[in-house]
Amino acid sequence: MRPRVWPPIALAIAAVTLSPLPRAQDAASVKIDVNVVNVIFDVRDKRGGFIGNLNKDDFTISEDGKQHEIKFFNRETDLPLTIGLLIDSSASQANLIESEKSSAYKFFGSVLRPKDLAFLISFADNAELLQDYTNSAKLLQKGLGYLHPNASLSGGMNPGPVPVISNPRVLNDAVYLASAEQLRGQVGRKVLLMVTAGDDRGSRYDTLKAIEATQRADAVIYGVYHVDSTYHDHCVPSRERIMARSAPDRPSDGTLRRLADETGGHVFHVDKKNTLDDAFKELQDAMRSQYAIGYTPMNPAKDGAFRHIEIHTRNKDWKVQARKGYYATAAQQ
Secondary structure, three states: OOOEEEOHHHOOOHHHHOOOOOOHHHOOOOOOOOOOEEEEEEEEOOOOOEOOOOOHHHEEEEEOOEEEOOOEEEEOOOOOEEEEEEEEOOHHHOOOHHHHHHHHHHHHHHHOOOOOEEEEEEEOOOEEEEEEEEOOHHHHHHHHHOOOOOOOOOOOEEOOOOOEEOOOEOHHHHHHHHHHHHHOOOOOEEEEEEEEOOOOEOOOOOHHHHHHHHHHOOOEEEEEEOOOHHHHHHOHHHHHHHOOOOOOOOOOOHHHHHHHHHHOOOEEEOOOOOOHHHHHHHHHHHHOOOEEEEEOOOOOOOOOOEEEEEEEEOOOOOEEEEEOEEEOOOOOO
């Protein structure tokens, strides 16, 4: 297949005109109870290690401040997994992309099982679908082969009567489209894995819209913060020239952390002590240590309101990472 590009003019209508592919192997075996809220989460100890051997009695759950009865509880390692890998191909990543391809391919080889699926999206000045749903390592490797850095190398805003963003990074658009088009309607565990060097630059959708789309898809965002410091050092003179026109493109994981925190995920940093392969290994450990809690809301109204969820543990040293809530909408919405 050739990569599919979501151009800016199509962003607002993509979720309506393009439908996610069905997960055919699960259609007959998975029955969804629309009256049960399912929350996937993980737990870490005070040193940051994942805890994978807890049981139902270790938790309580509340919605909008009211404690609810836990209807079911289980480890999530046996549920089918859909992974969307979103890779930043902005100009600042030119020196990192080859290592990202290699680590991503090894990650898929380790984590994907027969009922799991994955898709690939790159994002710079637009969001581009490099590979649709597949379980094939060969197709995923071919999709990674389409990944190339964006050609624009200047930072900030280009001078001129109409400022144009250089080194664009439509992070929010990529999240929105991956959630609203690719993931919504899928069953099982749903994860967006983002490999990026910084905050959003140039998206049509803001971060709140990206978070809402991910929450409506019942997906979790994990981030790998991967920065080429040499690129940003070389861009300092360019920054000084455009300081009066635009904020500089300094590396920051602020947007990535916000996306992860609101959806129940984590951000893993690549630095001198932690390699890219280490980050992917930690991500793999996180997905193998997930739990699921299901409960029936006391408020049955499907009014579209956002309901806040809190999960508490019996041990104050344990930290639960879960989505902040969900939108109470009818199944067809």
